[in-house]
Amino acid sequence: MEITLRVDGTRHRLVVDTRTTLLDALRERLGITSAKKGCDHGQCGACTVLLDGRRANSCLALAVAHQDAEIVTAAGLAAGEEPHPLQRAFIAHDAFQCGYCTPGQICSAVGMLEEVRAGWPSAVSDPDADEVVLDEAEIAERMSGNLCRCAAYVNIVPAIAEVAGR
Amino acid sequence: MRPFRYQRAGDLAGAMTMLAQAPNGTYLAGGTNLVDLMKLEVATPDVLVDVRRLVSDRIEELPDGGLRIGAAVPNSDLAADPRIRRRYPVLSQALLSGASGQLRNLATTGGNLLQRTRCVYFQDVTTPCNKREPGSGCSALEGYDRELAVLGWSPACVATHPSDMAVAMAALDAVVRTQGPGGERTIPLTGLHRLPDQEPERDTVLEHGELITAVDLPPLPLAARSRYRKVRDRASYAFALVSVAAALEVVGGVIRDVRLALGGVAHKPWRATRAEAALRDAPATRESFRGAAEAELAAARPLPGNAFKVPLARNTIVSTLLDLVEQAR
Numbered sequence: 442m443e444i445t446l447r448v449d450g451t452r453h454r455l456v457v458d459t460r461t462t463l464l465d466a467l468r469e470r471l472g473i474t475s476a477k478k479g480c481d482h483g484q485c486g487a488c489t490v491l492l493d494g495r496r497a498n499s500c501l502a503l504a505v506a507h508q509d510a511e512i513v514t515a516a517g518l519a520a521g522e523e524p525h526p527l528q529r530a531f532i533a534h535d536a537f538q539c540g541y542c543t544p545g546q547i548c549s550a551v552g553m554l555e556e557v558r559a560g561w562p563s564a565v566s567d568p569d570a571d572e573v574v575l576d577e578a579e580i581a582e583r584m585s586g587n588l589c590r591c592a593a594y595v596n597i598v599p600a601i602a603e604v605a606g607r
Numbered sequence: 608m609r610p611f612r613y614q615r616a617g618d619l620a621g622a623m624t625m626l627a628q629a630p631n632g633t634y635l636a637g638g639t640n641l642v643d644l645m646k647l648e649v650a651t652p653d654v655l656v657d658v659r660r661l662v663s664d665r666i667e668e669l670p671d672g673g674l675r676i677g678a679a680v681p682n683s684d685l686a687a688d689p690r691i692r693r694r695y696p697v698l699s700q701a702l703l704s705g706a707s708g709q710l711r712n713l714a715t716t717g718g719n720l721l722q723r724t725r726c727v728y729f730q731d732v733t734t735p736c737n738k739r740e741p742g743s744g745c746s747a748l749e750g751y752d753r754e755l756a757v758l759g760w761s762p763a764c765v766a767t768h769p770s771d772m773a774v775a776m777a778a779l780d781a782v783v784r785t786q787g788p789g790g791e792r793t794i795p796l797t798g799l800h801r802l803p804d805q806e807p808e809r810d811t812v813l814e815h816g817e818l819i820t821a822v823d824l825p826p827l828p829l830a831a832r833s834r835y836r837k838v839r840d841r842a843s844y845a846f847a848l849v850s851v852a853a854a855l856e857v858v859g860g861v862i863r864d865v866r867l868a869l870g871g872v873a874h875k876p877w878r879a880t881r882a883e884a885a886l887r888d889a890p891a892t893r894e895s896f897r898g899a900a901e902a903e904l905a906a907a908r909p910l911p912g913n914a915f916k917v918p919l920a921r922n923t924i925v926s927t928l929l930d931l932v933e934q935a936r
Binding site: 442459462481483486489496497549564568582584585 | 610659686703707708
């Protein structure tokens with residue numbers, strides 16, 4: 442099928458087999474390799490991108506089904522040469538070791554902070570509270586869809602907390 | 608993944624016609640479970656009819672004071688909706704206890720109901736499984752059964768239904784609205800999913816081409832005090848070993864009304880009607896709760912590896928109801 446994908450502000454026309462996931466279209470067809478293939482089953486979060494501003498697993502999304510979405514990968518977060526605040530915070534806090542999960546972590550954190558701004562609760566939120574207090578337990582719960590095999594969580598959580606607190 | 612045709616229709620009627628012409632086809636919405644099962648070649652549809660934009664993604668007030676949830680409402684939006692959080696907190700809590708933030712953004716209300724079991728043998732095409740390949744046998748009966756059913760299973764299948772959302776909806780007397788080749792119908796949520804019996808390949812009573820268009824929640828004042836408790840191996844992002852959805856109305860220390868459903872214990876969300884009957888008009892005490900839980904679980908037939916689920920379910924029922932009594936103080 443001939444499809445159009447809008448990725449990091451650029452429109453791409455391409456012909457894909459219907460079986461192509463959004464992740465494979467990005468990586469194998471468009472050469473946009475910031476989204477990573479970890480488990481390829483929606484369990485690890487390495488493939489996380491933003492679909493119309495919302496974080497999503499690109500390995501479970503069929504490319505043909507997301508033609509009208511605005512797709513943003515970790516490579517599209519920077520403003521020109523200026524890294525995104527979360528990218529800076531991950532560097533400052535040494536929030537990775539091998540770095541393979543990092544683009545997914547950062548896209549997920551961008552989406553997660555938007556969810557907090559919108560007032561979305563999490564499983565650990567106080568059901569009676571009107572506002573979310575983004576403490577360590579909240580960040581851990583909300584980021585549980587992003588695994589880090591190097592276990593850099595002790596630095597990932599403070600990196601996100603720093604940006605959230607600004 | 609096997610090759611398939613991807614189709615979109617201009618309206619629901621068109622989508623139904625497309626699927627009627629494709630006996631091995633299926634509908635696609637969020638795809639979080641279906642695409643995964645297609646990668647594993649557990650699901651091998653030759654046609655996908657994308658209905659994500661054809662059904663409602665809104666939550667609307669009903670004249671009777673209930674809410675209508677469009678089948679395409681993402682799990683994340685449903686969990687965050689202020690009306691759901693205020694009037695049916697058990698549903699919001701159940702949704703938030705399931706999957707991950709990324710998955711909840713993609714997954715839809717209708718798709719959540721229709722997700723398949725996570726029994727390891729169902730997902731492994733190299734092993735026999737009556738649900739995946741009718742007549743091939745059940746590997747779990749003599750295999751890894753720790754996560755599987757203790758209630759309502761048959762010698763053909765001991766799978767559990769994985770949804771948290773459906774357990775809350777079962778407790779809330781939700782009604783599923785469908786549209787199919789035979790027209791529209793409504794199905795009580797507790798009647799949507801089947802017990803395995805001799806046909807474990809059929810998870811639900813839906814016919815080929817029948818599409819869930821919405822889920823209605825009736826007005827249920829006692830649900831304003833409701834709660835979902837999920838017990839699992841990890842603190843987050845894991846399926847339930849046992850879960851409890853409960854709503855409780857206590858007047859003067861006596862239980863006036865109650866809703867109770869269990870997850871992780873059966874082939875379908877398990878509405879605990881025996882426990883509910885034992886609880887109505889009983890004193891709201893630990894002893895009543897324990898007795899009611901035992902009445903419900905008397906029918907349990909645990910497998911060698913999951914006998915722990917029976918006391919776990921009993922204790923989780925008791926603690927959830929005690930929490931609700933405490934919350935009311």
